[in-house]
Amino acid sequence: MAEHPPYPVGLRLSGRRVVVLGGGQVAQRRLPALIAAGADVHLVSPEATPSVEAMADSGEITWLKRPYRPGDLEEAWYALIATDDPEANSRASAEAETHRVWCVRSDDADAATAWTPAAGHSEGVTIAVLTTDAKGRDPRHTAAVRDAVVEGLRDGTLVAPHHRTRTPGVALVGGGPGDPDLITVRGRRLLAEADVVIADRLGPRDLLAELPPHVEVIDAAKIPYGRFMAQEAINNALIEHARQGKSVVRLKGGDPFVFGRGMEEVQALAEAGIPCTVVPGISSSISVPGAAGIPVTHRGVAHEFTVVSGHVAPDDERSLVDWPSLAKLTGTLVVLMGVDKIGKIAETLIAHGKAPGTPVGLVQEGTTAAQRRVDATLATVAETVRAEGVKPPAVIVIGEVVRTTPRPSE
Structure with a gap:
């Protein structure tokens, strides 16, 4: 035998x-x-x-x-x-x-x-690898072959075209905080199979370079205070290309439903009768602080964390954030899109009882090669942002967790 x-x-x-x-x-x-x-x-x-x-x-x-x-x-x-x-x-x-x-x-x-066998799965396909030489079985080599095939299928480097007709539609893909390795496996696979990619500025841009030449890439970058593609135009582009029978990926930064206007796009597609698949992404609200050594919760320090948008100032009538209540919380406060409003935010929190010495961590370009962290307090954060030239995108963490980062011994 x-x-x-x-x-x-x-x-x-x-x-x-x-x-x-x-x-x-x-x-x-x-x-x-x-x-x-x-x-x-x-x-x-x-x-x-x-x-x-x-x-x-x-x-x-x-x-x-x-x-x-x-x-x-x-x-x-x-x-x-x-x-x-x-x-x-x-x-x-x-x-x-x-x-x-x-x-x-x-x-x-x-x-x-x-x-x-050493088995793996990719898009409804099971890959099972067996050593054919009974006398020379090498489980590590078998597993390595399995891993290489599965990873290639998942990230698109090993192309296995579908020969059955694909159903056209839109995949709303959360690309994660910026590092291309932090997109989900499913998101990366759908990206590799796309005919059209409509990408945000904060999506993992490095992944676009891996796309085949025939893929049409549409820049939907919404640069703050600069040129942008209106949300209605994005919705129309998604619908138009899907109706042409194309596989469309809407590549967004972070998670589509965390201040990403993803639901607006889902609603527009639903009204147009276009099927839509939502692929969650790793939100920058937890991943970026973590990459910089800041846990949003920590035993004995913070039992809660709250994520808010800082794109409008606390005194702006359009703000939906209850800043006075946030000032009373003892947990961690994570502010997205708030770099240019952090002065007003800090003043408001202090005015409603938050200690001026509360630590603040700002992480710019988190998870990318350009990542940097700047620490301050509520009392000093506005001046620190100006002095250090902190620019968006940056995640702001307010709370005692900022002090938990281990420091090298001197």
């Missing part, structure tokens, strides 16, 4: 009995995929890891809290043998052979009738 390579096949285990012997780390790694496949999983083990126990407590698997007994594999379609008792593993393996149950053994692959 060892002279022949394994025959690859996909098992359809939905509703079928699967027996797992052993509740240790091997079971912990393998159980989620079996559960996702819809298998009727029966775990036989006196003990289990906390994660495996949680699966049993939630009803995802049936747990028999005892060692293996002859007959446990009756009526099973598939078995995973992963106990720390070699003798029990051998007896269970023999039972699987008797009942013609495909069986994987974690302790002795040569004695098994099935091997678990």
Whole structure:
């Protein structure tokens, strides 16, 4: 048997009995995929890891809290043998052979009738990689091949065109805070498949350079106090290109629904009868402070954080922010789009009871190569912004968490 390579096949285990012997780390790694496949999983083990126990407590698997007994594999379609008792593993393996149950053994692959491939998933496709040389199995190489294929499909560097007709529409993709590696896997894949990309200035611009030459890129940059593409024009562009049967990606910075006007675009598309997929993104409100060493919450320091827009001053009649109430909070306050209004914001918070010495951290161009952090207090932040030349985009963090950043010992 060892002279022949394994025959690859996909098992359809939905509703079928699967027996797992052993509740240790091997079971912990393998159980989620079996559960996702819809298998009727029966775990036989006196003990289990906390994660495996949680699966049993939630009803995802049936747990028999005892060692293996002859007959446990009756009526099973598939078995995973992963106990720390070699003798029990051998007896269970023999039972699987008797009942013609495909069986994987974690302790002795040569004695098994099935091997678990290194598997990954991308857009409804499962990639399973097996070593064909039984004598020279190299699990690390197999996993590396799997990872390379999956990553290539996800980020678009490995192109596998769809041969079935795609449904035209719009994907509203949150690109994250700026670092191209922080876009979601799904967002990057949709970007790689787009015919048209309508991109914001704060989106991950480096990703645009990776697009094929045939992709039309439309600049929807809304530069503060400069040239901009009106929201109505953006909505119309999305609708127009989608109606032409094209796959359109609206690439936005951060998350589409965190001060990104994403819902306006979703509503416009819905009114036009255009299907829209929303892909959440990593919001700069938490990721940028984190990249600069500032946690928005910290045990014993802050049990809450509030995110507000600072694009209009507190004394502006258009402001919807309850600044007096924010001044009374003891948690962290994160202000987006507020660099040029930070003086008025600080004055208002102090006037309503916030201590002038409250620390403030400003992180400019967060997660990018140009990232820099400037610290101040509410009393000094306006002058510090002017002196240091802090420019948007910058995330402002107000609260004691700013002081939690570890400093190198002198």
